[in-house]
Amino acid sequence: MTFHGNQKTVSMLTRCIDNRVLPQSVLLTGPTGVGKSTLAIHLAKYLLCKERRDGSSCGVCTSCTRISAHEHPEVAIIEPDGDITKIWQLWTRSGHPAGALDTLSYRPVLGEWRIVILTAAHTLNEESANSILKVLEEPPSYVQFILCTTSQSAVLPTIASRCFSVPVTPLPTQAIASLLTRDHNVDESLAYELARGASGCPGRAIRAIDDNDMTGLRDRADRWVAEFLAAGRQHIYIHAEVLRNIVPKSSPDANVRQLVSKGLLAISDAFGRELLRSDANNLDSLIACVELSMQAAYTVQRNGNPQIVTEALVTKLSRKYHSK
Ligand SMILES: [Zn+2]
Known part of the structure; x- marks a missing residue:
């Protein structure tokens, strides 16, 4: 390396x-x-x-x-x-x-x-x-x-x-741009643009990519939560599948765990935003959903298996929300 x-x-x-x-x-x-x-x-x-x-x-x-x-x-x-x-x-x-x-x-x-x-x-x-x-x-x-x-x-x-x-x-702009294309799968023009804004500091450009990713993650999490809330209990397996698409499938090394826990925190936030929009009758269930997904994120951070944790989460969420 x-x-x-x-x-x-x-x-x-x-x-x-x-x-x-x-x-x-x-x-x-x-x-x-x-x-x-x-x-x-x-x-x-x-x-x-x-x-x-x-x-x-x-x-x-x-x-x-x-x-x-x-x-x-x-x-x-x-x-x-x-x-x-x-x-x-x-x-x-x-x-x-x-x-x-x-x-x-x-x-x-x-x-x-x-x-x-x-x-x-x-x-x-x-x-x-x-x-x-x-x-x-x-x-x-x-x-x-x-x-x-x-x-x-x-x-x-x-x-x-x-x-x-x-x-x-600090590094020259060109050096940062090549680092971004080579190690972070960014296309050349975006890499150059991010590199120019980074004042010689690759970490700033990498953070900008992460922010970009986080915006995408947040959108996906919002959509997932909206579908989950709208559908009935019978759709639980579909939800599990969709959630598996939000979280990556691969061996649970530290990077994957970090990504999955970010995904789960995004889900928790999305439930939180739903909570703010919601009327009074399902507040308790939504609060439980916020907490369950946050706990799942922490379990993954502390070495929990991402696949098992997300599957268990879908079951628990469904029980909390769709039991009525
Ligand atoms: Zn070595």
Whole structure:
């Protein structure tokens, strides 16, 4: 797997990894959407890939695929919770899931490294930032930190001074356009248009594609819900089939799960919009439908099988709505 753009920077970093001289706390700086998190993940794969060669990881080994799916147990990818990276995300606090950094004192068992990626270090609040100063300064020998930030001045000076700072710079329009046509199935003219509006940041162009997709998804979800509400219980199998067309059919890897859960959330929203339009007599059923589809979305996010969850959802929705 190669990383596109910033070739000199990337080859400097991979050569450092080859020669085992990469500083253990790296701070990638650059504007939002420029590719810092993507680069951080690229480096994590490169560090752990057993088949890496010439600056590229293989992209297909267990380690690479688990990192792509954000499922590698020794690679913590920490994104802000809302606008802030909070202390409980880093260190275990009661009432929250286990903190990602609690395992840092244990040697890795799958590979040579435990890797911590903070996708937005500028969102660390003071408490979280202070809590990592010591470990950033003197990480255990097997720990690699990769922090991303919009600019060096956006993180506390005490953080920046402990890290090896690497700028990630905007890409030429043409490079973004080719990336969109090659990796995101966008036709050339749209790719060029999106690339021009992205100010050198491929992530912005990719988000624009997602927004476009979301509009389509929302329309399909609205139509599905309207048909579901209009039809009777006897049509449940047709509904299941239509819902299967909204959610993609393929092996339930992390990307598919994310897509399916987006689809189910769109269904939940569509029920919500129906609720706003509705008169009083079926409010309870509609509220139940909103909740059921939202629960289904979360179940899929938390590793539920998309096919089974959506089929069960149709049955439950039908029972709630068409039972009267
Ligand atoms: Zn690999």
